[in-house]
Amino acid sequence: MIYLVRHGETVFNAQGRQQGRLDSPLTAQGRAQAAAVGRLLARLVRKPADWRLVASPLGRAQATASIIGETLRLPVETDPRVIEISFGEWDGRLRDELALEYPKALASKAWRFAAPGGETYQAVHDRLADWMASLPPEPDRKVIVVSHGGSGRVLRGAFLGLSPEAIWDLETPQDAVFCLANGSIVRFDCQPAEG
Template identity: 60%
Template sequence: MIYLVRHGQTEFNAARRMQGHLDSPLTALGRAQAQAAAALLAREIGDPAGWRLVSSPLGRTQVTARIVGEALGLPIEIDHRVIEVSCGDWEGHNRDELAEAHPELFATFGWIFHGPGGETYDQVRDRIAHWLTDLEPEPERRVIVVSHGGAGRVIRGAYMGWDRAATLDQEVPQDAVYRLVNGAIARLDCDVPAPA
């Protein structure tokens, strides 16, 4: 079983800026989302014995993973294979401005793979498929992974064996956790309180 968590909202998310391998701090809402995901996972998992907590190396995922880890009493393992898609030269730029400059690329989520100097879909899928292959087989697999919007789409698509179009045509909520088990995916919505 895999539980997939996207990091909580960041300042760049709120400003609609491209992050990729750049980082920005979690907002108050982002921290509330991470705490809600941690509470949901604590209820889902119960006894955390035998579970692993894996995080992308970026700060926003590590902060989210730290909140989850504290709730479950689990240490964090860093794995670069679940890092966000590199958007190359587009990182740090406003997404709406990029969409205005490149409307033909922004018709679908595939635009994330068109940043000059960034990663291709195949590169991201290959590294994520390698990570999935290295996991314990089901039913022994007990992994919580804290990743990103783009990478999270690819994790779910690679797990299900979906093609590129189906993989990219998925939601990337920051207030839900996905459970991947027995060849199926379930979305579990978090109860996120309004930040103080």
């Protein structure tokens, strides 16, 4: 079983910026979301000591995982394979500005892979599939992973065998947990976070 979490809201999220491999700190709302996710996971995970907590190396995922880890009393492991998609030259850019400059590219659901110097879908898919393949098989797979909006979509898509086009219809909440187990995905929502 994998519990997939997206990091809490960041300053760049609130501004409508593409973060990609850049980083910005969690907002007060983001810290509250991470705490709410930690409380939810404490109810979902029966014996936290039997679980691993893995996070992307980016600061926003590490900060979110740290808050969750305090609640579950778990150390945070880092794995670069669950890092966010690199948007190349679009990292740090406002999405509204990109829509004006690149209207054709942003008209496609898969626009995230159209960025100059950015990562390809196949590269993201392959590194996330490699990460999943490195985990123990069910029922011994007990991992909580703190990742990102884009890479979290690709991870869920790889788990379900979705097409690249279909993954962009998946939601990317920052106040929910996705349980990936036995070929299906179930979403658990947190109580509203107060930031």
